[in-house]
Amino acid sequence: MRIGELAKLSNTPTRSLRYYEEQGLIVPRRLDNGYREYDPHLIDRAVQIRGLIDSGVPTRIIALILPCLDKPRGIVPEDIEPELLTILRQERDKMSHRIDFLTRNRDSIAVYIDAADAALERRTAGSAA
């Protein structure tokens, strides 16, 4: 499929798909006319990359993570470079921090919403059936 179809199926802007290619993630083969040709299985990859970027993970880290995610679950190569493992640990911790941050803000918003709902409830009480 060409870039337009992948964009629809993965709900990712063509602009982003070209950017992913520029960053070395998802490098499609080219047709004779120069158009990008993507394999169907890349739909999931595009969704995953978009998700990681939306989550604040830099593309250079995503490039390091994708190969790991491709490997079958539970199977880890014997030659793990301590260098990569260190970076992965740091990234995991950053993700945890972002999650904690979002959790706190979500809870704050939830409290506000509950208060607003309560106020609305009081205001409309009796005016309905």
Place this chain on the structure above:
DNA sequence: CTTCTTACA
């Protein structure tokens, strides 16, 4: 009409 590259905001 779809895609391509380059470039600006």
Place this chain on the structure above:
DNA sequence: TGTAAGGA
């Protein structure tokens, strides 16, 4: 990232 230009 969105958008525009200028081609194929």
